Amino acid sequence: MKTPDTQPPRRGAAILRTALRRNVGAMVWGTVLMGLYQAGETSFPIALGLIVEYTLQDRSPGSLGLAIGALAVIITTVSLSWRFGMRVLQKANTTEAHRWRVQVAECGLQPVDRDVDLKSGEVLTIATEDADSTADIIEVVPLLISSLVAVLVAAVALGLADVRLGLLVIVGTVVILSILSVMSKRIGASTQEQQARVARAGAKVADLISGLRPLHGFGGNHAAFVSYRKVSTEAKQQAVTVARVNGVYAGAALALNAVLAAAVTLTAGWLAFDGQISIGALVMAVGLAQFIMEPLKMFSEMPKYVMMARASAERMALVLAAPPVTTPGPERPSAGGDLEIDGVRYGALAGLKMRVAAGEFVAVAAYQPRAAADFASILAVNVPPDDYEGAVRIGGQELAGLSVEAVRELMLVNPYDAEIFAGTLRTNIDPSGTSRMLPEAVEASMLTDVVALHREGLDHGVRDRGANLSGGQRQRLSLARALAADSDVLVLHDPTTAVDAVTEQLIARNIAKVRRGRTTVVFTSSPAVLDAADRVLVLADGVIAAEDTHRNLLATDEAYCLAVAR
Template sequence: MTTPDTKRPRPGAGILKAALRRNAGAVAWGTVLMGLYQAGETAFPIALGLIVEHTLRDRSLGSLGLSVAALAVIITTVSLSWRFGMRVLQKANTTEAHRWRVRVAACGLQPVARDVDLKSGEVLTIATEDADQTADIVEVVPLLVSSLVAVVVASVALGLADVRLGLLVIVGTVAILTILSVMSRRIGSSTQEQQARVARAGAKVADLITGLRPLHGFGGNHAAFLSYRKVSTEAKHQAITVARVNGVYAGTALALNAVLAASVTLTAGWLAYEGRITIGELVMAVGLAQFIMEPLKLFSEMPKYVMMARASAERMALVLSAPPLTVPGQDRPATGGDLEIDGVRYGSLHELTFRVRAGEFVAIAPYQPRAAADLVSVLGVNVAPEAYEGVVRVSGRAITDLSFEALREHMLVNPYDGEIFAGSLRTNIDPSGTSRMVPEAVEASLLTDVVSLHPEGLDHGVRDRGANLSGGQRQRLSLARALAADSDVLVLHDPTTAVDAVTEQLIARNVAKLRAGRTTLVITSSPALLDAADRVLVLDGGVIAADDTHRHLLASDEGYCRAVAR
């Protein structure tokens, strides 16, 4: 049975409600403390007016001392309530943003069927900027309520002096909020569009950097640059639009607040001139007219932040409400089992059937690269089971009967383009910090030269996507990570395409030695890896066309010889 925290959240408004409900205690305390702060701020000009009134009437040192003590209490209340109120709210905000980042990241790691076109760069933006802006709702609501408290207290105080002053504040506040709420809707829609365009531009440039060498190879770099320029220009224009709308909003809010403050001041001056309010009440009214601009400014900005939080929540919902690729089972496979593909039909695969026995090192030589990619997609659970025919079994259990966690613990599918993350060599090889195979994995992948090249060794810094590493170093780092996981079943897809022949030969021998007794499947056209395997399966036309050792196939199959010989 799913709990409220584990089920997938509803779009937009549902995510904001969940955030407020989860932080109800912090929101309540923050509202009380920030309301006390605003009430204290409002009480200050009221106290000044009363002090002037009583000082002019009594003219005694006792009254003056009492007045000073009252101001000290007000100032202390304002200071402490602000300090502790913001501490409570910012802690809740930060914690809530972290929760949503974890949720988005967890969803991104699970196989999900996304109907929306979201690239990895966009998911990253959603997990950072959108998560932060969504969590801002935890601060926005208490600040909105506290600003309302200040406006109400000011209206009541002015109304006690003269009803017309109180009504002027109330009517003016309603008018300001009505105008600004209409403008905030435009900000919300514009911000949502900007976030989407900026995220797409970030994803585009990340893909461009990753594929820069291949693009240079076939002369496609110019077209790729033009494509990025178009996406980037669209993002820039949208950012300018959002900045313009925000500027108009801020300017309008400031102007309207200033008009209201001036109206209250002039009305109070006129009433004092007519003798309808006292000098003390005039001082209070002028002080409140100046003070009220701050809570009004804050109050008028809140609709904008609410719409921005709503826009970010809607983008998070694109990821969080995406349906799962498949409903996972609950079973766990037996340790040290085999891998079986039984009658799989998907893409370019046609009734593909083969078995890798427990502890066997098998290589697949694909004659068509598309078939290799389709096979990796099926094994990596990147394709819904209903999208293909046939069954994939691990240790005799269909992968549809296994939980995702159990399947990943038992079988690791390492793609040829494995991601490299910002951090260090060590954190890329052993992200969890629990592997006991790091030294062996580094040696087997021949990453030792990279480690010894830097004084920091395994703690040498790695930039995002391995920008400070060569293509061969990135590939060996990805291979080291796969080997360090020490999974029962390991599937490698083209793990040595970016290294030279001598290095490839050594890596092949090392991998075969390190994986001895563990089930290993390598999809490759590398002669070194094919030779190191116990047997080679030739994948041609979507089916297994041959099954033999590499050397026997070289001697007996002319087509195989042409396909893999270098």
């Protein structure tokens, strides 16, 4: 259970503060080095002005050599400070982005309250693009400060030549930033909306890919394509809007900076013509007017990047602040305990009562598929205990008082639509690489023929979502993964619907053999699996309507016979 100090940030501003606090050291060093870079860049025209000034007064080779040496020092400082400053900042940026990606992925993999409308495609976008954009704040702040240093150095140098020139730079910078800060708010709002629409488009793609085969089956390809095109078009239109706003912002920033540079140049020229400043000061002023364009440009772009980072941080907060499906309890279930369902009412379940003894193999024949799905969701802790009546107990302890992690260590609920991941057969069956049941799981799930088909065996490559496997092979691979976990309590949901009758018969016997002595519950209508179970519970109208062995029920229950006989 997380302590208050380790609670994830709930707002975008808090995420940005956390990122800044974790990288104070790197940002300080980066600010110092980038400040040296900007100061060196700005010192270059100052040095040129001084060279002209003193060369005109003292035409000795020694003065010229000293001036050239000073320029070499400035150039070296500029080169090294930029190199090492950006190295420090980009390393911190990359590391921070990695931290947020991991944290978003961790939260995204946990079940959250059903009221939170976050799809897997959206979480993917947030964990990649938004995490990177949020971490950019690590570079933005030092660059903002270093740009300010350059502007101040230029203002002071020009002020020493003539106070009016220094004031012109300071006042002009304040005016430029005031105008651009107003425009940056529009960018932040537009960017946040664009990110939301791109995330929705990503979620739509993920949904369509996962349902591609069923869509092919009933000819829904065109309708799905039209649906995605609509969402993608909305994202494109918003992207065009953001690009337009960014273009206006960049154009305005460039124009304002150019106006300020021209004003400094013209003012310095007028002062030199009037004899109020020297030729060396004029050269310095003209040079600074040109060099100041870069820090001013960088300085004026920072508000935009701050708003973009904040918009991304707000998107990340949607995931990090999503309430868990249930508040973890302090207790841990005892190993090898029984499973008891006491008066559960939820969805299609209407006061369900049943008990599975420790080590028993029970099959549940659900006449309504929704009832089986609701039952499996509760056991998988995908439904908050407050959302259903009654109690679920493992080893005599109520599910509501147990840690979700502890429940899942003891009980594995394998869904009928379990995902297949890109990798190999081995990594799909044993992701952690620690299972001692790998050979038995492969044999029990009848995956041996798939392994034997390929020279690489278990190291045969599997494409994303098992695209290079048949439906039956994917189902057997998922079953092998569940059996390899070797959990104390295993719940399977229709594990043999995509295999032929002969294979189904062998799998049913193998499950009973491999799981002997450990609690197993299987939701199924397969006669082979029902016959292999120690006991069959008939789930009808949300309650247990009958229980016995499969063969006794076939002989005595006509409704059961009609439902499961093939």
